[in-house]
Amino acid sequence: MVPPIDVALYERNGEPLTAQCIPLAFEMVGGISSGTHVLDVACGPGGLSVAAAGLGARVVATDFAAPMVERAGQRLAPFPGCSATVMDAQALDFDDDTFDVAFSMFGVINLPDWRAGLRELTRVTRVGGRGCISSWEDPRTVAAVAVLVDAMAEVFPDREPIPVPEGVMLAAKPDVLQECMTVAGFRDVTVAPVQIVWDGPAVSQFLDELDETFGFMPPYLALTAEERELLTPALLAAAQRRAGTDGRLRIDATAHLAAGTV
Numbered sequence: 356m357v358p359p360i361d362v363a364l365y366e367r368n369g370e371p372l373t374a375q376c377i378p379l380a381f382e383m384v385g386g387i388s389s390g391t392h393v394l395d396v397a398c399g400p401g402g403l404s405v406a407a408a409g410l411g412a413r414v415v416a417t418d419f420a421a422p423m424v425e426r427a428g429q430r431l432a433p434f435p436g437c438s439a440t441v442m443d444a445q446a447l448d449f450d451d452d453t454f455d456v457a458f459s460m461f462g463v464i465n466l467p468d469w470r471a472g473l474r475e476l477t478r479v480t481r482v483g484g485r486g487c488i489s490s491w492e493d494p495r496t497v498a499a500v501a502v503l504v505d506a507m508a509e510v511f512p513d514r515e516p517i518p519v520p521e522g523v524m525l526a527a528k529p530d531v532l533q534e535c536m537t538v539a540g541f542r543d544v545t546v547a548p549v550q551i552v553w554d555g556p557a558v559s560q561f562l563d564e565l566d567e568t569f570g571f572m573p574p575y576l577a578l579t580a581e582e583r584e585l586l587t588p589a590l591l592a593a594a595q596r597r598a599g600t601d602g603r604l605r606i607d608a609t610a611h612l613a614a615g616t617v
Contacts, residue, residue: 360420360422360423360571361570361571362400362422362423362425362426364567364570364571365399365400365423365571366399366400366402366426368498368499368567368568369399370399370400370402372497372498372551372553373399373402373403373460373461373489374402374403374406375549375551375552375610376460376489376549376551376610376612377402377403377406377460379547379549379612380403380458380460380487380489380612380614381406381407381410383485383487383545383547383612383614384456384458384485384486384487384614385485387407387410387411387412387456388410388411388412389410389411389412390411390412390413391407391410391411391412391413391455391456392412392413392415392453392454392455392456393407393412393413393414393415393454393455393456393457393458394414394415394417394449394453394454394456394457394458394476394479394480395407395414395415395416395417395458395459395460396417396418396444396447396457396458396459396462396463396472396475396476397417397418397419397444397459397460397461397462397463397465398416398417398418398423398424398427398439398462399418399423399427399462400423400426400427400430401416401423401426401427401428401430401431401439402460403458403460404416404427404430404431404437404439405427405430405431405434407458408431408434408437409434412437413436413437414431414434414436414437414438415437415438415439415440415449415454416428416431416437416438416439416440417439417440417441417442417444417447418439418441418442418462419441419442419443419444420441421441424439424440424441425439427439444459444462444463444466444472444475445466445467445468445471445472445475446471446475447475447478447479449479450479451478451479452479452480452481452482452484453479453480453481454479454480454481454484455480455481455484455485456480456484456485456486456487457476457479457480457484457485457486457487458486458487458488459472459476459487459488459489460488460489461489461490461491461610462488463476463488463522464488464490464520464522464523464525464526465520465522465523466520466522467520469520469521469522469526470522470535470538470539473488473535473536473538473539473540474539474540476488476539477539477540477541477617478540480617481617482617483616483617484616484617485614485615485616485617486536486541486614486615486617487612487613487614488526488532488536488612488613489549489610489611489612489613490523490526490527490532490610490611490613491523491527491608491609491610491611492527492548492608492609492610492611493527493608493609494517494519494523494527495516495517495519496606496608497551497553497606497608498553498555498606498608499553499555499561499568499569499604499606500517500572501593501597501606501608502561502590502593502594502597502604502606503516503517503569503572503574503575503590504516504517505589505593505596506586506589506590506592506593507574507586507589509589509592509593510585510586510589511582511586514574515574516574517572517574518573518574526611527611529546529548529611529613532546532611532613533545533546533613536613536615537615540617541615541616541617542615542616542617543615543616544613544614544615545613545614545615546611546612546613547611547612548609548610548611548612549609549610549611549612550607550608550609551607551608551609551610552605552606552607553604553605553606553607553608554603554604554605555603555604555605555606556603556604557598557602557603557604558591558594558595558598558602558603558604559602561594561604562587562590562591562594565583565587565590
């Protein structure tokens with residue numbers, strides 16, 4: 356079952372997490388300044404694109420999902436020379452040596468042919484330019500996903516709670532992430548960790564918002580109404596285990612950023 360793309364839901368719940376990587380990503384490529392030609396692959400609703408545009412960069416944002424591109428385009432509209440377009444990251448429709456910097460935050464590693472996506476990032480980046488991608492150390496430990504994984508393992512132990520693409524699993528290992536970037540054509544690749552913090556709602560609010568919180572996750576969407584009812588007590592227990600003294604959820608996860616030179 357492929358969930359519908361809820362751009363507003365991702366922008367509200369997902370972007371505050373991935374955005375925590377942006378400052379280090381910019382630092383690892385040597386900074387973003389006025390006139391820097393930036394490519395943002397798998398841009399989502401445009402968080403990194405807008406951050407780069409705000410520093411004066413000329414940004415091209417791409418994503419395979421038209422609703423994401425539409426939202427990114429709306430947010431980039433105030434910035435001259437910036438645009439968003441639908442594109443397959445495995446076969447980018449750009450000439451060689453086009454961009455100064457190419458990013459893909461938690462994007463390219465999800466592709467069916469993620470190695471091709473990495474090669475494309477290299478191809479479209481000019482000689483001497485930089486590329487940067489990111490991955491989760493373990494995507495099953497991130498924010499509310501961690502609560503769902505715990506609850507699913509308790510109630511439905513025979514089901515895989517969160518399917519993880521091959522590229523995501525491999526890129527979770529810093530040495531493999533570095534090697535894959537190097538094989539794709541980047542040199543002097545460095546990998547750095549980032550601690551990502553999810554300051555979630557109070558447990559009671561969390562339970563009231565389950566459908567919104569997990570509304571983009573296929574394993575949850577695939578549950579029947581009866582199965583969701585069975586899962587709710589386990590979700591409550593898993594959330595309570597992760598709540599602080601103030602009753603609010605707080606979950607830390609680790610991401611890895613890899614950057615190299617073409």
